[in-house]
Amino acid sequence: MTDPSAIGAISHAIQLAIAPAFLLNGIAALLSMIANRLARVIDRGRYFEREWDNLNERARDAARREIKTLERRRHICSWAINWCTAGAFLICCVIVALFAQEYFAVNTRQLTGALFVVAMVSVIVGLSCFLREVYLATSATTFDHARFEDAPKSA
Secondary structure (H helix, E strand, O other): OOOHHHHHHHHHHHHHHHHHHHHHHHHHHHHHHHHHHHHHHHHHHHHHHHHHHHOOHHHHHHHHHHHHHHHHHHHHHHHHHHHHHHHHHHHHHHHHHHHHHHHOOOOOHHHHHHHHHHHHHHHHHHHHHHHHHHHHHHHHOOOOHHHHOOOOOOO
């Protein structure tokens, strides 16, 4: 027969771990979005590698500028992924500490609190990197509005 106190401890640990588990889900969505942005940066860089021989000198100058920005964006996306992944790892450690506290009756409150704070700092840094990458992407993108104007109709 199962010890009712063990079941109570496990169910309490599960209750405590629900909020960090939802936080993990949010971080996973964020990681997916950043990874998709990184993939688009890489695809754009590969496009320039493929088309380089077909570009005229003016287009190559523009491509060089864009490639510089793409490289900065790639680097920042990588850091955002690293920081958010570290945050997710630390949240997993929080969940383990919560279970250890309930199941083994050890006091992990200070450890749990410290892990959670460090996890949040890590996610904040990752989000900051993400914001920087978005800023770079939007500031580097320009559109030639004249190109979309209606051409004068010839009579």
